[in-house]
Amino acid sequence: MGLSDILLNENNRDTFVDDCVKLIDKQVAAAPGLGGLALKAAYSTVKGIRADYCAQVVDQLLPEISIALDPMWTQAVNNGDPVEYLAQRKAEVADELLQISDKKAENSTRAVVRGAYAKLRPSAKTYVEKGVPDLAEIINKHHTAAS
Template identity: 25%
Template sequence: MTSLKDLLVSTNFDAAVKDMSAFIEETVSKQSGITGIALKGAMAAATKVDSDIVTKGSRRLLPEMADSLDGLWQDYKANGGATDFGAHLEANSSSALDAILNVADRNANNINVPGLDKVYKGVRGKAAKVIEQELPKIGQLIEKHAQ
């Protein structure tokens, strides 16, 4: 069976990057309270370093995320894809969240911009909660571009 990464980066990669970037920006902008303050502050700090950082990050991390989620994708496809990949991620939220956060953590360890690694560490827990809530939309976005 074809890997999720191969499907995602084959023909629709630019559209997937564009959609993922928009999704990230929208998700951060709709946060409120302490989580919203923290995530919006982190986004502001990151975009101050590079105004196109969300798109560049999506382009770099999306293939790694697809690799990391491939086991869940293969399971989803083997079971006939009865619902949608977002529902499958939600039903397997612990594994899906671990897969996504492992990619983020691994890349955060390689940040060579002073201060950004500290910003990431400061918002990681809050971001994990947001990502878990958004798993259905993340899965739907990935599936849309992996067809």
């Protein structure tokens, strides 16, 4: 089963998006230090645009995410432990995800989104890498449910 079968399945898509937004909320809340304060402020600004803004963005990015991560997910499943496989390759997964979000931010018509993203982008890879194991767990949960 390909990653798009999991992420884009209409029976499970909303739950997957909700799980991802909860992960983002958790990651932002746990961000330490001055960088964490900056991340929390920027995230609050973006969420202030619209209450469901993050969910909307995650949902819009799912087709691109599924294409970008599908080869790694297939390898991960074939390897036997997809969560561990992706966690061990968190830098590669983060790079794929950040390429997608870079394009999204660059094409955003909202200056506040572009500004917030530009401020956070230098440290984004660290935050995304920290979230990869949890993201892998979420994907695996939905993969198991769809199988």
